Amino acid sequence: SELPKEKQNELSKIAHVMAVMSGKGGVGKSSVTALLAVAFAKKGYKVGVLDADITGPSIPKIFGIHSHAENFEFGILPAKTQLGIEVMSLNLLLAHEDDPVVWRGPLIAGAVKQFWTDVVWGDLDYLLVDLPPGTGDAPLTVMQSLPLDGLIIVSSPQELATMVVKKAIKMASIMKTPVLGLIENMSYAVCPRCGEILRIFGPSKGEEVARAMEIPFLGTLPIDARLAELCDKGQIETYSSPLVKDIIN
């Protein structure tokens, strides 16, 4: 990780870059990335989201973006959400959102780099990078090539997730990338009829994991059917999460 960082596009002026990582898929990394971006935007910051999950991109769908990114001489223009969040994702370059991108590592790494060097992000206070599961090409390229302020780690209560999340935190320390904190998602569900708290994925372990790995614990998000619904409808900008607001402050 002593490689020199890649330069951002000369038309970009990005103040802070943070990546959201978990190692384990399906814990809600993309949803949390989107919620963080929405909270920053609602506080008046200029925000962008770089979807580094090249073969499984879900950011455009969560924001309800169906337009294509435009490729010009001077660079690629990202799409814009209703709140004005800039978004770049491989899905914005495909004919259909469910077309597969069957690429090996070098192409994946190349695309991630181009999203940093060729996309005209403009003036941003924060760029959030949504990382795919695993500790392969995309997270490695982001940690080597982008000037990251730090990582936000997303986990869920299952021990399976905890084990893989620890791999991600250890990778960050090998790559000398600071970890800003851990958010535990899908911590519990509440029965809409009788109010019973269902710990479907087991007791919360986020605080214990954060302490063991010596990183700040940022809090827990409950399982909320409304969030899943809004993600599916592309309306995540209408969801408001008190925890995420606290984290931004």
Place this chain on the structure above:
Amino acid sequence: SELPKEKQNELSKIAHVMAVMSGKGGVGKSSVTALLAVAFAKKGYKVGVLDADITGPSIPKIFGIHSHAENFEFGILPAKTQLGIEVMSLNLLLAHEDDPVVWRGPLIAGAVKQFWTDVVWGDLDYLLVDLPPGTGDAPLTVMQSLPLDGLIIVSSPQELATMVVKKAIKMASIMKTPVLGLIENMSYAVCPRCGEILRIFGPSKGEEVARAMEIPFLGTLPIDARLAELCDKGQIETYSSPLVKDIIN
């Protein structure tokens, strides 16, 4: 996919190979792979599980395997579960299960190939391959190099998952790999107190997706806290799923 398939180790004699894929992480691919292996084993078949999720392996933990795989002149010996299921995973070669494997594509593809060519699987009726999320190096190598009878696709009700699952099914058709069917996991939860059915991730879409993609629909699995608990404890062999039994038949 016109490349010649790699030969299995001369000490292996594997009759059928099936891969379990979803494209989307966290839908329960590894859990379903393990449940299928357990159902085959309980019916008296000789079964193996190849964990092709090189940077996020969870199969050993689900089966409660903490031993290491032994590397000999003639090949690598897999670990064995209590029911006698043979298991090979990168986590069996690491000092600690939460150590990260920070590899780029070529190394990932190489490891997956070696799990087929160098591991002494012995006499197996079925080898199940657990694929990582995405449509990158590992699924590409498995579809190109292993003589797959077919794929089992695992999805969950969210549209985000459905979109990425369709990418996986389209990839299979590009690679001329037959799809044996689709299982929808985490379809609903039941409140233990009042019996209310909670469709946390939205209405079931599995049947509709299977029909649209012209593949068989194999059924739905509910969210079951007991399954998550047994996975965390490494005791999946004690869980019995009526649906998975039906599928095997």
